[in-house]
Amino acid sequence: MLELRITTSDEWTQHVLANFDEFLVDHAACERKASATGLSFVVKYPDKSKLHEPLISLAREELSHFHQVYKLIAARGLSLRPDTKDPYIAGLLSKARNGRDTHLLDRLLIFAVVEARGIERFGLIAKGIKDVPLQKFYGDIVRSESRHATLFLELASLYFSTKDISCRINELLDIESDIVQNLPVRAALH
Ligand SMILES: [Fe+2]
Numbered sequence: 001m002l003e004l005r006i007t008t009s010d011e012w013t014q015h016v017l018a019n020f021d022e023f024l025v026d027h028a029a030c031e032r033k034a035s036a037t038g039l040s041f042v043v044k045y046p047d048k049s050k051l052h053e054p055l056i057s058l059a060r061e062e063l064s065h066f067h068q069v070y071k072l073i074a075a076r077g078l079s080l081r082p083d084t085k086d087p088y089i090a091g092l093l094s095k096a097r098n099g100r101d102t103h104l105l106d107r108l109l110i111f112a113v114v115e116a117r118g119i120e121r122f123g124l125i126a127k128g129i130k131d132v133p134l135q136k137f138y139g140d141i142v143r144s145e146s147r148h149a150t151l152f153l154e155l156a157s158l159y160f161s162t163k164d165i166s167c168r169i170n171e172l173l174d175i176e177s178d179i180v181q182n183l184p185v186r187a188a189l190h
């Protein structure tokens with residue numbers, strides 16, 4: 001499992017819990033994008049067949065999370081919002097190096113880090129939220145998401161050396177902690 005360099009601030013958790021409707025709408029967008037990300041690897045790398053089955057499964061799982069969050073949103077009379085750029089994801093992806101294989105390595109490792117941060121933050125919500133059905137919902141999300149960070153690392157290890165992976169993941173973990181510390185606190189996953 002990946003060890004993030006910094007833990008999320010209590011301020012983030014409190015802000016999210018106090019603006020939960022806004023958070024839910026962002027959470028839906030994150031799940032939809034996570035599903036699309038899984039499929040994007042399949043589309044961009046038709047020759048890397050070992051990625052396909054696991055990432056099609058991941059895309060389906062993330063899509064089912066999107067559907068579940070969508071139902072929560074609809075039940076509260078909220079609506080989806082137009083797509084916006086996630087500054088955290090955009091910041092990380094801007095660090096993906098060029099070169100077909102290097103770019104693949106970086107994207108797999110970036111999403112391992114993104115999943116690890118998601119697991120941490122969903123866990124904070126599961127712990128902090130008072131509403132019992134939502135407590136259970138976020139507990140289930142954490143269990144379901146808990147394999148994803150490791151999955152991206154395992155997929156990287158199918159095509160890249162342990163040395164290349166450990167060197168780059170260390171750099172990306174440093175980059176991630178800088179990004180997290182420089183982002184304003186929002187009622188959003190990132
Ligand atoms: Fe998910």
Ligand SMILES: [Fe+2]
Nearest residue numbers: 034115145148
């Ligand atoms: Fe995930």
